[in-house]
Amino acid sequence: MASPTRSRKPSLAKDSLSGSSYLDDHLEYRTHQSGPVTSIDGVLEQPHRVPRTAMSSTSLASRRSISAISPSPIVSQESGTIHTISHTNCIPEVGDGQRIVATIFYNSKTPRHPHIHPDQSPPANSTDPIPIPEIVEGSAPTTSISEYPLEPPAPEPEPLDHLPEERRLTSSHRCLDPDPSKPRVMEVTFSPPPNPEYLPAELISKHESIYKFEREWNCEIILQPASVYRRYKRLCVFDMDSTLIQQEVIDEIAEFIGVKKAVAAITERAMNGELDFAASLKARVALLKGVPSDVFEHLKPKIVITPGAKELCKCLKRLGFSLAVLSGGFQPLADWLAGELGLDHAFANHLVVDHETKTLTGELDPSHPIVDAQHKQSLLISLASGKNIPLAQTMAVGDGANDIPMLKTAGLGVALNAKSKVQMEAPARLNIGESMLDLVYLLGLTKHEVDELLRD
Numbered sequence: 001m002a003s004p005t006r007s008r009k010p011s012l013a014k015d016s017l018s019g020s021s022y023l024d025d026h027l028e029y030r031t032h033q034s035g036p037v038t039s040i041d042g043v044l045e046q047p048h049r050v051p052r053t054a055m056s057s058t059s060l061a062s063r064r065s066i067s068a069i070s071p072s073p074i075v076s077q078e079s080g081t082i083h084t085i086s087h088t089n090c091i092p093e094v095g096d097g098q099r100i101v102a103t104i105f106y107n108s109k110t111p112r113h114p115h116i117h118p119d120q121s122p123p124a125n126s127t128d129p130i131p132i133p134e135i136v137e138g139s140a141p142t143t144s145i146s147e148y149p150l151e152p153p154a155p156e157p158e159p160l161d162h163l164p165e166e167r168r169l170t171s172s173h174r175c176l177d178p179d180p181s182k183p184r185v186m187e188v189t190f191s192p193p194p195n196p197e198y199l200p201a202e203l204i205s206k207h208e209s210i211y212k213f214e215r216e217w218n219c220e221i222i223l224q225p226a227s228v229y230r231r232y233k234r235l236c237v238f239d240m241d242s243t244l245i246q247q248e249v250i251d252e253i254a255e256f257i258g259v260k261k262a263v264a265a266i267t268e269r270a271m272n273g274e275l276d277f278a279a280s281l282k283a284r285v286a287l288l289k290g291v292p293s294d295v296f297e298h299l300k301p302k303i304v305i306t307p308g309a310k311e312l313c314k315c316l317k318r319l320g321f322s323l324a325v326l327s328g329g330f331q332p333l334a335d336w337l338a339g340e341l342g343l344d345h346a347f348a349n350h351l352v353v354d355h356e357t358k359t360l361t362g363e364l365d366p367s368h369p370i371v372d373a374q375h376k377q378s379l380l381i382s383l384a385s386g387k388n389i390p391l392a393q394t395m396a397v398g399d400g401a402n403d404i405p406m407l408k409t410a411g412l413g414v415a416l417n418a419k420s421k422v423q424m425e426a427p428a429r430l431n432i433g434e435s436m437l438d439l440v441y442l443l444g445l446t447k448h449e450v451d452e453l454l455r456d
Contacts, residue, residue: 099191099226100204103176103442106184106219107432177447184434185441189226201225205428222414222428222442229392229411231444236316237380237406239398240327240334240348242271243416244341244436246304249329250284253295259287273401273421277328277372282364285351289362293353296332303333305340308435313341315440315453322387326376328402347371347379377405397439398422412442 171190175183194204204210205223214220224230241248248271254263263284270280313323324345327334334348350365369375376398384394396403396410399418407413407426415426416436423429430438440450 098193099189100193101224101226101230101444102188102190103222103224104186104188104219105222105430105432105438105441106182106186106217174446176441176445185438185447187441187444191226202427220430220432222430224412224428224442227392229390230442232393233395233411233443234320234389234393235322235324235384235387236395236397237324237326237376237383237410238343238396239376239400239403240325240337241329242399243397244306244309244325244337246306247302249299249303249333250288252299252302253288253291254284256295256298257288257291263287271400271402272419273404277402278370281328281349281370281372285360285364286362288351288360291360293358293360295360296330296336299333300336303337305337306436308433308437310341311435311437311454312439313343315437315445315450317342318453319443322383322389324379324383326371326379326406328371328376328400345383373402373405376403377409380406380409395439395442397436414439414442 169190169192171188173189174187175185176187177183177185193201199207205221210221210223238244241250248264248267251260251264251267254260266275266280266284269275270277316323322345323341323343324347325334325338325343327346327348329348331346331348331350334346337343338346349371350368352361352363352365353359354361364370371379380394380396381391383389384391390411391409392411394410395412395414396406397414397416398404398407399416399422401419401421403415403418404422404425407415407422413427415422415429416433416439417431418426418429423431428442433439437450445453
């Protein structure tokens with residue numbers, strides 16, 4: 001029991017002025033609670049330290065609590081005592097356990113919209129021609145009006161407009177990449193999620209309202225369930241060509257022998273999902289017949305590693321990740337890239353070499369499987385299983401149609417600067433990041449924490 005002669009504790013009260021506390025004068029919210037309140041401002045304002053039982057219920061009830069929503073009580077099974085905590089996040093409401101995290105990347109440095117906001121546009125004359133509708137490059141998964149999910153007029157209020165009162169929306173936010181004027185990366189956590197009968201979780205990111213918000217605010221949003229598996233992933237697999245590196249290797253080989261135009265056309269159609277990957281790969285490899293087998297040594301100095309890839313891999317390794325490259329390209333460069341980035345595994349296609357002439361035969365080694373869409377997916381599952389890692393703790397990054405199955409299988413699949421088809425089908429997409437390093441923000445890390453991980 002506290003002694004009545006105990007020395008006075010420091011207080012935030014302004015006794016010599018008006019008797020009200022600084023917290024009282026500056027609190028933004030008012031309490032909706034009834035009954036005793038033991039919030040921090042109520043306790044600090046007491047002139048003397050007195051036993052809790054001696055506090056007046058009337059004086060406590062008149063205090064302004066930091067909480068704006070009534071808390072849920074905890075009843076002790078042994079004594080029957082009722083305990084309350086002033087902030088509702090400490091005691092989630094029943095049935096409010098599910099939360100969604102939205103990571104928002106703002107593209108404030110490079111505005112993508114060709115016209116200023118309609119509210120700021122100069123008044124138009126009746127004779128002015130109406131511009132043809134268009135979708136600006138980079139502002140959506142596709143620039144084709146016919147493929148874009150346009151928002152139809154709602155003939156009546158949608159079910160979400162009639163949510164029962166008890167489905168109160170709560171949210172919180174964090175600045176992951178803070179800036180004095182305009183934070184570039186934000187994280188917003190909210191609950192409850194939409195009713196799955198109306199909008200399944202896997203379709204939330206495809207909803208017209210998300211695209212509309214992104215266009216309006218010049219940003220991109222990646223949605224994930226708020227779970228421990230989001231923050232603590234353990235395996236990340238990458239595509240190689242146009243993901244970890246900025247070239248398509250087979251096109252670079254074709255340029256080396258002067259047939260780039262023919263090969264590049266096939267590559268583009270394959271990455272867009274217009275051709276069967278395995279068939280198109282065999283057709284392109286056949287054009288490489290007679291190429292010196294040391295061609296990869298000549299290509300290595302020309303390979304450009306994607307900005308931020310080295311830093312991203314360094315961060316993930318220091319967090320304890322296993323890393324792998326799953327490439328539809330070729331094994332010699334995949335092995336070289338794994339060494340450059342510190343990857344644990346490298347899987348790619350194997351070419352047959354004629355050791356007498358020291359040239360490529362234009363064939364794929366039949367003793368090794370073709371690393372196509374299905375095999376990438378199988379490799380992801382196999383790596384996770386071999387390391388005893390749940391798929392929810394895996395991450396995949398790619399840009400081509402042959403990456404779609406692994407992107408959908410991983411706990412988080414990100415289409416990075418990807419083809420239109422991939423962006424439309426992948427669980428998440430990112431086009432406006434400053435570098436590949438921005439992917440770490442999807443784990444909930446802040447810029448300060450990233451800088452600490454990169455520090456030698």
